[in-house]
Structures are given as C-alpha cells and as structure tokens.
Amino acid sequence: MDSRKILVIEDNAKNMKLVHLLLTMGEHQVLESTDAEQGIQIARQEKPDLILMDIQLPGMDGLQATGIIKADPQLADIPIVALTSYAMESDQARALDTGCEGYLSKPIDTKTFLGVVETFLQPDSGDAVAVLQKRKHNDVRILVVDDNHKVVSLRNTTTFCRRLTTASQHWR
Numbered sequence: 001m002d003s004r005k006i007l008v009i010e011d012n013a014k015n016m017k018l019v020h021l022l023l024t025m026g027e028h029q030v031l032e033s034t035d036a037e038q039g040i041q042i043a044r045q046e047k048p049d050l051i052l053m054d055i056q057l058p059g060m061d062g063l064q065a066t067g068i069i070k071a072d073p074q075l076a077d078i079p080i081v082a083l084t085s086y087a088m089e090s091d092q093a094r095a096l097d098t099g100c101e102g103y104l105s106k107p108i109d110t111k112t113f114l115g116v117v118e119t120f121l122q123p124d125s126g127d128a129v130a131v132l133q134k135r136k137h138n139d140v141r142i143l144v145v146d147d148n149h150k151v152v153s154l155r156n157t158t159t160f161c162r163r164l165t166t167a168s169q170h171w172r
C-alpha cells in the first residue's frame with residue numbers, strides 16, 4: 001500500500017511509541033497528538049487519511065472528539081478507528097455508535113495491527129491489489145460467536161465490526 005498520512009490521538013506515551021513504530025514500518029507518515037483538542041486542530045490543518053483515536057483521553061474524550069470530526073463536513077469522510085481498552089467493552093460499542101468506522105483493542109496486537117489499520121484506508125488507483133482484496137472482503141460475511149476472545153482473530157473481528165457499521169448505516 002502507498003504511504004498515507006495517519007493521525008494518532010493517544011495520551012499514553014508507550015502506546016504512542018508502539019503505534020508510531022508499527023505505522024512507520026508500513027511506511028506511513030505519522031502525526032501525533034496527546035489530546036483531543038490539538039488532534040482536531042491537526043486534522044483540520046493536515047486532512048489525514050485516517051485517524052486512530054484513543055477513547056480515554058484527558059479533557060475531551062475520544063468519543064466527543066469523534067462526534068466533532070464527524071459533524072464537520074470537511075473531515076467527516078476521514079475514517080476513524082478507535083483505540084479501546086480490552087477491559088472496556090462498552091467503549092467499543094459506543095465508538096461505533098459515535099461514528100467510528102471500527103476499533104482496535106489495546107493492548108495492541110503487533111502482528112496484526114498494521115494489516116487491520118490498512119483495511120480502513122481507501123485504496124487509491126495505484127493499489128490494484130488492495131482494491132481486489134477489499135472487494136473480496138465485502139463479499140464475505142463473517143459472524144464469529146465465541147465466548148473466548150482469544151479465539152477470535154483481530155482481523156475477523158474488525159471485518160465483522162465494519163460490516164456491522166455498514167449494516168447499521170444501511171438500516172438507519
């Protein structure tokens with residue numbers, strides 16, 4: 001996939017460092033903010049291709065920030081992927097309700113992180129393979145029901161959660 005501009009809004013220095021490293025390994029440009037207000041400012045100035053949004057932030061939280069971004073016609077098309085704590089399952093549903101395209105659970109799975117993030121990036125004309133993969137994904141409906149979270153791979157969870165979002169938009 002071509003290099004893209006990704007804004008990361010995350011107040012935890014350790015997580016920021018890890019996310020930055022993983023995105024850089026994918027040759028993406030990383031913009032950083034440790035709070036929501038500054039993150040929204042950067043989004044307005046830089047028009048990133050994707051926003052990774054921590055939910056638990058000091059001051060304005062990630063859900064409020066998502067609401068503001070999605071209400072701004074200049075920014076509404078930027079996909080937002082919430083970074084939610086594994087322990088805070090309610091945040092995941094709330095993130096999707098607020099308009100996030102998907103979520104990733106922390107602690108971050110370093111093996112799958114980049115691949116999952118890239119599924120949320122719009123392929124451009126140079127990404128023929130990505131377009132094909134995306135089409136293939138859209139044709140597949142996967143419902144994973146399991147009480148053991150570890151059995152469910154991150155990629156499938158995200159695919160399902162994206163389908164859920166799409167479906168709920170459809171029904172609205």
Ligand code: MN
Pocket residue numbers: 010011012054055056057
């Ligand atoms: Mn946080």
